[in-house]
Structures are given as C-alpha cells and as structure tokens.
Amino acid sequence: MEQLISIRRDLHQIPELGFQEFKTQKYIMEFLSSLPQERLEIKTWKTGLFVKINGLNPSKMIGYRTDIDGLPIGEETGLEFQSTHDGKMHACGHDIHMTIALGLVTYFTKHPIKDDLLFIFQPAEEGPGGAEPMLKSDTMKEWKPDCIIALHIAPELPVGTIATKQGLLFANTSELFIDLKGKGGHAAYPHETHDMVVAASMLVTQLQSIVARNVDPLDSAVVTIGKITGGTVQNIIAERARLEGTIRTLSEQSMKRVKERIESIVKGIEVGYQCEATIDYGAMYHQVYNNEQQTEEFISFVKEHTDVNLEICQEAMTGEDFGYMVKDVPGFMFWLGVESPFGLHHAKLNPNEKAMEVAVQLLTKYISWKGN
Numbered sequence: 001m002e003q004l005i006s007i008r009r010d011l012h013q014i015p016e017l018g019f020q021e022f023k024t025q026k027y028i029m030e031f032l033s034s035l036p037q038e039r040l041e042i043k044t045w046k047t048g049l050f051v052k053i054n055g056l057n058p059s060k061m062i063g064y065r066t067d068i069d070g071l072p073i074g075e076e077t078g079l080e081f082q083s084t085h086d087g088k089m090h091a092c093g094h095d096i097h098m099t100i101a102l103g104l105v106t107y108f109t110k111h112p113i114k115d116d117l118l119f120i121f122q123p124a125e126e127g128p129g130g131a132e133p134m135l136k137s138d139t140m141k142e143w144k145p146d147c148i149i150a151l152h153i154a155p156e157l158p159v160g161t162i163a164t165k166q167g168l169l170f171a172n173t174s175e176l177f178i179d180l181k182g183k184g185g186h187a188a189y190p191h192e193t194h195d196m197v198v199a200a201s202m203l204v205t206q207l208q209s210i211v212a213r214n215v216d217p218l219d220s221a222v223v224t225i226g227k228i229t230g231g232t233v234q235n236i237i238a239e240r241a242r243l244e245g246t247i248r249t250l251s252e253q254s255m256k257r258v259k260e261r262i263e264s265i266v267k268g269i270e271v272g273y274q275c276e277a278t279i280d281y282g283a284m285y286h287q288v289y290n291n292e293q294q295t296e297e298f299i300s301f302v303k304e305h306t307d308v309n310l311e312i313c314q315e316a317m318t319g320e321d322f323g324y325m326v327k328d329v330p331g332f333m334f335w336l337g338v339e340s341p342f343g344l345h346h347a348k349l350n351p352n353e354k355a356m357e358v359a360v361q362l363l364t365k366y367i368s369w370k371g372n
Helices: 002-012 022-033 094-110 131-135 138-142 196-207 209-214 252-272 292-305 322-328 354-370
Strands: 040-045 048-053 061-067 116-122 147-154 161-164 167-170 172-181 221-230 240-249 276-280 288-290 309-312 331-337
Touching: 002 022, 002 094, 002 354, 022 040, 022 048, 022 094, 048 094, 061 094, 061 322, 061 354, 094 116, 094 147, 094 354, 116 131, 131 322, 147 322, 147 354, 161 292, 167 331, 172 196, 172 221, 172 252, 196 209, 196 221, 196 240, 196 252, 209 221, 209 252, 221 252, 240 252, 252 276, 288 292, 288 322, 288 331, 292 309, 292 331, 292 354, 322 331, 331 354
Parallel strands: 061 116, 061 147, 147 331, 161 309
Antiparallel strands: 040 048, 048 116, 161 331, 167 288, 172 240, 172 276, 221 240
C-alpha cells in the first residue's frame, strides 16, 4: 500500500494533456525497469506503452487498459502533492488508474500465470482520443488480446464497492464546435451588420429542441453548449461567434439523428441570419458496451470469491475512449468506489487512496483465476 500511494502521488504531480504525456511515459518506463525482466516485453507507442508479461504456458492473452492523461483544470485541492503543472490536473482519476495498473504489473512479473498478459497504457483518453489509433497500431495487431478489462473511479461510491452491468455502460459521445461568421460593424448602425451574438443566441435556443422533439422518449440524449465566445467590445456588433458543447446518446441511431438535426438547424441559422457556419464534431467516442459473457463471469467471480461489495448499476451518459477497445475486443469496464465529495473533472477531486488496494487485490485474484 505504501508503494501504491507513493506512485500515485508522484504521478498526480505531473499531469499532462493528450499526446503530451512525456514525463508520465518516462516515469512508467523507469518504474518498469525496476521489475523482474525475465518475462517482460515493453513497446512504446507515441506517448503510451504496451507492456506484455509472457505466461508460463499460454493459450490466450488477457488485456488490461489504463488511461494516462490529465485535464486542463487548475487544481484546488491544496494537497502537499498537488499538480506542479499550472492549469493541469489529474481530475478524472487517471493517476489512480495508472497506479493500479502498475500494481498489477508488479504482482504478475513476480507471480507469472499460465496465460499472457498485456497492459495498455493509453494516452489521450480525454482527447483527442488514443484508443482507436492505438488499436490500429502494429503492436496491437501483433499482441491483440483475447479479452480486455478496465476500470474507472467513481467518487460517489464508497471504498470497497464496485459497480458494473452487462451491456451498455457508457454513452456515445461527441464534441461539438460551431463557428458563425457574419458582418460586424458599429453598434449604432445595426442595419448594416449581420450580428453573430444574436445568431448564436438563437442557435443555442433552437438546439434545446433537438432532444425534446427528435429523440425517442424511451431513449436518452444530451445536447449541451458549455461555452460561447463572440465579439470584441461592447459597442461593436460581433462578426464572429463560436459555440462549444457536447452530444451524448445511449444509441448510435440517436447520435446520427441528433447530428442530422444540428446540421439542419445550423443551415436555417445561415439563411435566417445571413452568415456562414461550420460544424466540427471533434473527438467522438464509441459507447462502452460490456460483453455479456465476460461481464457475467466477472460478476459471478466477485460474488463468490471476494468480499468486495458489487452493485449492478445503471448506464451513464459518461463518455469513455475504452468504448473503441470493447468494440474490437470482448471485455468490460467497472466503476471503482473512491468516496469523494467532489465529482469527476472537479478541481478539488481527491480520491480515497485505499481504493487502490481494493482494486489491486480484486484484480490479481480475478486475473490469476481467469489466466490459470
């Protein structure tokens, strides 16, 4: 436990954004170099890593994935080991995720099992997305696992509790960026302009009708605009405006329908407000759909062989890059209770470190059972 805490606090101090995880990669590499090397193979991929532990008499390969990037959030925890990188923070628990993965690697290099293990240290989960390109890499093609596992911290759950379900766990998600360009001018002569603040305001209002009137009430979707920028000073009519938001749906069909409606509404804004508009969907994440058989096997094992409290949860509108991996490889993800009053992506999030020991003990038991 002392080693896990030390690793976590080291990693917590060096959060880095997607595909900029150079210090993080170096730290992981240096840690791995301290472990027994007899069965260990390591390959880098951009700022990520593939770590293979060769089994004693393998018939399959079990995969385990952790994300490694941080968020562009200024930390407000006041911890002695808080982020040393201004404006960046491990506010989604990826420091916890990495530490658990390193704990597992440590155990299995010293206690090899029959089957091969592949630990994937994936960059850019928060954006622009590292899972899909990592899947297409030559290393993944060579070392493609037969099944794959991942976890995510859950601040709302107590330590000692995990939660998962068969089937859909996390939503389809897509970023949304809309740029409007009209004609600026003096505030005293509005009739000579095409005001993009007014156009943007009307667009936000119209976007709110999409879910209410275009998505099946028995399905679920979210269209949120979280940021609007436009204009320069108070007496100049804005020539440009930009909307930034997110789309989340529980079905791929609804994602397609929502985007079609966004595009139709934006075309109407172009005509009605005499402007040009562009839409960029940015990073898009596939839904996390837990393999029915793999998840049922895990649930049964936890109930029968551990004292961990397991809850069957509802699906969430959270997005997770891991969705691409379970689309390609049978597997599952589960929530790990870390008991924090502050939620994911909050500047004061500080997970309870005792949860790391719960996860390492649970997963060493489960992977040993599955791979022997």
